[in-house]
Amino acid sequence: MLDEHLTEDSEQIKFLLDNNIYSSTSLKRILFEEYWLKITKNDTLLYVSDIANSIAIPPEKIADRTTLTVKTNQINFTADYDVIFRLHVKHYDDGTTIILGISMDNSIKQNQKKLATIFIITLIIISALFYYLVNFLLKPLVSISLTLRRLSQEKFSLGLVQESNDEIGFLIESINLTFEKLRNHFTYQKDFLSIMSHELKTPLSVIKNHIENAIEREDIPLVMKEKFSNDLEQISKLNQFIHRLMLLTRLEDKTIIPKSIRFNLSELAHELCQFFTDLAESQNKVFTSEISNQIFIVGDKGLIYRAIFNIVDNAIKYTPEEKEIHLILKCIDPKTAILQIRDQGEGISEEVIMTAESSMFSKSIYDQDGIKNGIGMRLIIAILNLHTLKYKIQSTQNGSIFTIFFKIA
Structure with a gap:
């Protein structure tokens, strides 16, 4: 699925090049900035993205469907973990070569840090609840209130620990049930958006290719070609919307690493x-x-x-x-x-x-x-x-x- 996504993006970039839309600085930022992207034509460099300028990949390692691990210190980050890139190389008959890469995931080292952070947070919550339940009567409610606020910022990725069967324990059980339903809702929403975004790209590409072929035919009336051009514009807008939706999903999942x-x-x-x-x-x-x-x-x-x-x-x-x-x-x-x-x-x-x-x-x-x-x-x-x-x-x-x-x- 990822290789199909990169292939479709390469075709969209080639379409922009062929139609002289590539010269717009704003459009370049909107479409290309999040990728490791390098475009050449007959060994002449046409475009290189900021992230490609920051990461020097040896030419011998650039191949279609290659997965590369890159140290973050190569892209102006101080954190000690790796970024995994998936590369896609496409050669065209007119001499154009597009090298497209996208970050897939972070290394085990970063995941270990996340797990350690979750473990520490969970340990702090358990310790705080135990301390307040033993020493005070009302302070557990304050602790639960503060914890709820913290959990809401984590999109309900954690839960509260139920340590008793009294009124406080029943309250915690009710909160955990609510968290579970909300967590399932967020998971369903993100999965749906991701699947929908990827599934829409393929039929849109097919429709776009049919319209482009129809415009090039000499037996199609000029009036119809103008209508087809308007249809292409609408498809371009829809493609931009899908890109925005996919970027939003990656931002909210925190799979995009900002360059400082x-x-x-x-x-x-x-x-x-x-x-x-x-x-x-x-x-x-x-x-x-x-x-x-x-x-x-x-x-x-x-x-x-x-x-x-x-x-x-x-x-x-x-x-x-x-x-x-x-x-x-x-x-x-x-x-x-x-x-x-x-x-x-x-x-x-x-x-x-x-x-x-x-x-x-x-x-x-x-x-x-x-x-x-x-x-x-x-x-x-x-x-x-x-x-x-x-x-x-x-x-x-x-x-x-x-x-x-x-x-x-």
Whole structure:
């Protein structure tokens, strides 16, 4: 299944190259940033992703369906564990070669650390419950309350220990039953999303190939070719949605390792503004910005770019014509900078925000045209949480303000 997924992604990349869509910087970041990716044509380098620049794989080890173990110290990480990559190599008749790799899992060493952490947390919980049950009458309830809060952040991956058959023991048993149902719900949801994302890619690729072949036929009327082109655009949007859904699943499962590098957030903001100024103008909207120079932060540049891109994209999408979207990047003190996006759209409902923050789907994130804010907002919050970045969302019927707080490096 993984090899089929890499093959389909290689075909999509080749399609972008053949149709000159590859030149868009923003699209490159959206589609290619999470892969170990190298593209050549007749021994001339066309594109190399950031992670491929960071990891030097010897040419003799690059082969189709090869699994490689890479030390994390090669990609600017301080933690002592390995990352396993699955490589896919595709050669085309026009001389193009695409080498595509994706991280599969961490080494046994990291899993041992996770198991040790879970064991320590479990031991602390058992010790705390035993101490409070022996010495105090009411403090076990406080301990359970604090533990519930911690477990909710772990998505109910742990349980409470029942040490008695009294009222407290019955309460703990009820909580564990609730955890079990919620744990099964989360497992079912993640498995369903993963299976659905992969299963959709194959029929979409088949449909796309049929449409492309039809467009190339000389006996197809021009009107039909125009309709087929519109269909291809819709398929491209659906493919992008599937990529976003798969990235979201990996973010929430914590199988993506962010790259901690120091970079210029001001330059990234200027790059985004250049793209969105033209986009807003084409939609008869106004995009303005106030950006302070030389603001540096530490984090995964590609993921942070994607989060800010999605925020501004949503702001433009839901802002009416002749209204304004404003981006601000400035320092509020010597250690803190804020990036703020203001729009004059219809606002974001509290239910959508709570749904995204709780990492659960809800009917409220859908409307008659399909997904409205749910997936995009959820992806944004997942990236911010991965970087432990604080944020604030203020929304009314007259517009929204999304503020992210960055530590200056």
